[in-house]
Amino acid sequence: MQVRSAAxxxxxxxxxxxxxxxxxxxxxxxxxxxxxxxQSGDGSTRTWAAADRQGPVTLSGTDYEGAxxxxxxxxxxxxxxNTWYANCPPCRxxxxxxxxxxxxxxxxxxxVLGINHTDAAGTAQAFQTNHxxxxxxxxxxxxxxxxxxxxxxxxxxxxTTIVLxxxxxxxxxxxxxxxxxxxRSMVDELVAEPVHAEPAATPST
Numbered sequence: 001m002q003v004r005s006a007a008x009x010x011x012x013x014x015x016x017x018x019x020x021x022x023x024x025x026x027x028x029x030x031x032x033x034x035x036x037x038x039q040s041g042d043g044s045t046r047t048w049a050a051a052d053r054q055g056p057v058t059l060s061g062t063d064y065e066g067a068x069x070x071x072x073x074x075x076x077x078x079x080x081x082n083t084w085y086a087n088c089p090p091c092r093x094x095x096x097x098x099x100x101x102x103x104x105x106x107x108x109x110x111x112v113l114g115i116n117h118t119d120a121a122g123t124a125q126a127f128q129t130n131h132x133x134x135x136x137x138x139x140x141x142x143x144x145x146x147x148x149x150x151x152x153x154x155x156x157x158x159x160t161t162i163v164l165x166x167x168x169x170x171x172x173x174x175x176x177x178x179x180x181x182x183x184r185s186m187v188d189e190l191v192a193e194p195v196h197a198e199p200a201a202t203p204s205t
Contacts, residue, residue, distance in 0.1 A: 043174065043175065043176040043177055043179065044174070044175050044176070045172070045173070045174050045175075045179075045182055046172065046173050047171060047172040047173075047186065048169075048170065048171055048172070050165070050169075050171075050193070053165065053169035053170055053171055054152050054153060054169065054170050055152050055164065055167070055168050055169035055170050056072075056164075056167060056168030056169055057071060057081075057148065057149065057152055057162075057164055057168050057169075057170065058071070058072055058148060058168075059071045059081070059138075059145050059148040059149065060072070060138075060145075061115075061138035061139065061140055061144065061145045062138065062139060063136035063137055063138055063139065064116075064121045064124045064125050064128070064136070064137060064139050065125075065136065067136065069113055069136055069138055071111075071113065071164065071168065072168065074109075074111050075166075075167075075168060076109070076166050076195050077109040077110065077111055077166060078105075078108075078109065078110045078111070078163065078164065078165065078166060078187055078190045078191055079110075079111045079112075079113065079163070079164040079168070080098075080101070080102075080110065080111070080112045080113070080161060080162075080163050080164075080183070080187065081113055081114075081115060081149065081161065081162045081163075081164070082098060082112065082113070082114050082115065082159055082160070082161045082162075082178075083114075083115045083116070083117070083146065083155060083158050083159055083160045083161075084114055084115070084116055084137070084158065084159050085116055085117070085118035085119050085158060086116075086118075086119050086123050086124060086126070086127040087118075088158055088159065090158075090159055090176060090177040091158065091159050092127075092131065093177055094159060094177045094178045094180075095127075095131035095132075095133060096131060096132070097178055097180035097183070098112060098133070098135075098161075098178065099131065099132050099133050099134055099135075100180070101180065101183060101184060101187065102133075102134050102135045103134055105187060105191070108191050109191075110187055110191065111135070112135040113135060113136060113137070113138065114133070114135065114136065114137030114138065115137065115138050115140050115145045115146060115149075116137045116138065116139060116140060117140045117141070117143055117145075117146060119139075121139065124137060124139070149162060152170055153170045153173055154173075156175055157175045157176055159176065159177065159178070160173065160174065160175055160176075161173070161174040161178050161183065162174075163183070163186050163187065163190065165190050165193060166190065166193060166194070166195040167195060171186070171190055172186040172190075
């Protein structure tokens, strides 16, 4: 009996450790668009060449301080989107790295925006204060922000980090906890890219 109990304990600890190193899932609820299909991320990274990028992403909502956040207001800048919630171990683990990136790249016109479907204002704001988070997060209570992302790129884990180029197109995605050097490399490459000009209108005849 003691052997079996020890085995169960070890299994539980291993599972908890795996969740911390990758990403954490949230239970889906009936009719909950933002949560359906969520699973733990493995830290996998994908990038897209300019010609293969999908979008532009149109995403907006109200943050926990009551201000409106709209990624289209940042046209011409690089945008980093991050899904999170306070009780997610990988979200807590990566918070200092995301905060540092937001601070370090602010003068280069890079914007970081969180998306939180789960937490009430008090919980989210306590997380932001405790982890020194300098950027806002949309209170995505109805799941519309995640749904807008899902219409362009799969968001299969919490946390997921998506990087938009200067034209609002999806250039990169990290499923699970962020590796800061990988994210910084993505951002550096996108900051160096020009804004693609809109195609000229065809003159009427």
